[in-house]
Amino acid sequence: MIPLMRVVDLGKRFRRYPASRPRSLVETAMGGWRRAAPANFFWVFRKVSFEVFPGEMLGIIGRNGAGKSTLLSLMAGLLRADEGYIELHGQISALLDLGRSLHPRLTGRENIRTSGLLNGLTSRQVAARAEQIGAFAGIEEFLDAPVRTYSSGMKARLTFAVAIHTDPDILLIDEFLFVGDQFFQKRCIDRIRALMQQGTAVLLSSHIPGTIADNCDRALWLDRAGLRALGPPDEVLEAYQAKADLEPRVRPGPEP
Amino acid sequence: MVHERVMASPSPAAKGTARQAWRLAHETSFSWKSVRYVRDLFVHLVSLELRLLHKRSRLGVAWTLANPIVQLVVFTSILGRVLTVDVPYYPLFLCCGLLCWNAFSESLTMAAGSIANAPNVLYQPGFRPIMMPLVVVTIGLIHFVLSLSILAVLLAYYRVPPGWPVIALPLLLGIQSLLTLALALPLAALTVSFDDAKHLLSVALRFLFFLTPIVYATDTFPRTLHLFYAANPLTHLVRAYRAIFIDGRWPDWLALSGVAAGSLIALLVGYRFFESRRFRFIEDVE
Numbered sequence: 155m156i157p158l159m160r161v162v163d164l165g166k167r168f169r170r171y172p173a174s175r176p177r178s179l180v181e182t183a184m185g186g187w188r189r190a191a192p193a194n195f196f197w198v199f200r201k202v203s204f205e206v207f208p209g210e211m212l213g214i215i216g217r218n219g220a221g222k223s224t225l226l227s228l229m230a231g232l233l234r235a236d237e238g239y240i241e242l243h244g245q246i247s248a249l250l251d252l253g254r255s256l257h258p259r260l261t262g263r264e265n266i267r268t269s270g271l272l273n274g275l276t277s278r279q280v281a282a283r284a285e286q287i288g289a290f291a292g293i294e295e296f297l298d299a300p301v302r303t304y305s306s307g308m309k310a311r312l313t314f315a316v317a318i319h320t321d322p323d324i325l326l327i328d329e330f331l332f333v334g335d336q337f338f339q340k341r342c343i344d345r346i347r348a349l350m351q352q353g354t355a356v357l358l359s360s361h362i363p364g365t366i367a368d369n370c371d372r373a374l375w376l377d378r379a380g381l382r383a384l385g386p387p388d389e390v391l392e393a394y395q396a397k398a399d400l401e402p403r404v405r406p407g408p409e410p
Numbered sequence: 411m412v413h414e415r416v417m418a419s420p421s422p423a424a425k426g427t428a429r430q431a432w433r434l435a436h437e438t439s440f441s442w443k444s445v446r447y448v449r450d451l452f453v454h455l456v457s458l459e460l461r462l463l464h465k466r467s468r469l470g471v472a473w474t475l476a477n478p479i480v481q482l483v484v485f486t487s488i489l490g491r492v493l494t495v496d497v498p499y500y501p502l503f504l505c506c507g508l509l510c511w512n513a514f515s516e517s518l519t520m521a522a523g524s525i526a527n528a529p530n531v532l533y534q535p536g537f538r539p540i541m542m543p544l545v546v547v548t549i550g551l552i553h554f555v556l557s558l559s560i561l562a563v564l565l566a567y568y569r570v571p572p573g574w575p576v577i578a579l580p581l582l583l584g585i586q587s588l589l590t591l592a593l594a595l596p597l598a599a600l601t602v603s604f605d606d607a608k609h610l611l612s613v614a615l616r617f618l619f620f621l622t623p624i625v626y627a628t629d630t631f632p633r634t635l636h637l638f639y640a641a642n643p644l645t646h647l648v649r650a651y652r653a654i655f656i657d658g659r660w661p662d663w664l665a666l667s668g669v670a671a672g673s674l675i676a677l678l679v680g681y682r683f684f685e686s687r688r689f690r691f692i693e694d695v696e
Binding site: 264 | 446447450451454455458462528529530531532533534535536537600604605606607610689692693
């Protein structure tokens, strides 16, 4: 089977700045660019390689700070890898930070349009689906109200509804599979299963083993060393839990 | 220190693969579908921004005309009557300069906040942030074209008939947009990371306003000053608008091609700068 996505030797590091980092152009110009340079770097992970196949749900498990969100952001093209590369065949849709992708001053309908167009739908398709998306999120009556008047639950449901109505080839979900009440969750799972039937691959990141065990076909364990294990969920989760009990939680140290 | 420098920029090889990877992921090869996608998105974003700017009222667009009208009245009464600037058709002269200047400064001011004020689109996979400065420069151009109606009314009032050179207007608009965009891209990128870029811009614009022959003419100035004014691309643009609208003659093509060429080079540099910083936007935006 041809993979939808190939992640090859991926590595990402972040800059850490000294507290005295100038935040203004004037200070930067006066102090020279040197002081504006990062004090050091730390690698979130290195040498991560795997493939994603159509119709599967791949779970990403790891502790807080293991780089799950970073990995998803790299896949979405929001961040740039410092080593390795990602090969992508298809349209990607991402639920990375619910509510963050909405514009508070625009109405629900306008936000649906923006997100839909950004996710590769044509104007006509978006217009046709706006009501459907509103109904799915349970906010039909509020579609023409500005998003700043929405509750956080409404925002999360709207973001979710848009993402799963844009026919993505790959859907990235960060920790947030379970927004809304159980009825909304049920609808989301059903819709995601239907998408997977059509060949959509889903990447689900979570630090809760149960979430991965219940939903995923394969699991991937990510930590500071990189990719620790990849395979059937029960095996990976068992290894993860055995190790997690032993290891004290450490913050990433600076790179010399 | 040296070690840190080396760490600061990844080796050329590593940089190459990372950039290549992103291209593979998000810049799919040219197709009519992608053209339509970009066009749909662009039109949508422009109309959204216009709606937000004008608070969703149809009268809102009329407010964009208020500012230049007030400026016209003030400068005409002070400079035209009290200080008596010796320029024929001074209101027309002033109008050309002010409208051109307003479009330029308004676009740059909006562009400076275009990324910093729209972090929501940064969180959409596959979005090219460069679209935001493009959108606001387009809006500046739309406002400019609308505000030209003030000039049209004044031209009719002073019974200045339009001549053939007026057809050069789209070309002038094109060159001005090129210049504006060339400055808008680095500005948009810098404002994300630096708090004071906006203030610096407004100070710089205030200076530039008086360093450009907008409210005065340079005809009687000494020769040495002419060189100084020639270095300012806006001088040539303002003069070109005056030439085609008021004098009914063709603009100074040599100077204009200089402005166009300079803007193109600046645009290339600005584009590269913008693209080199755009992956920091998510980390730096607040």
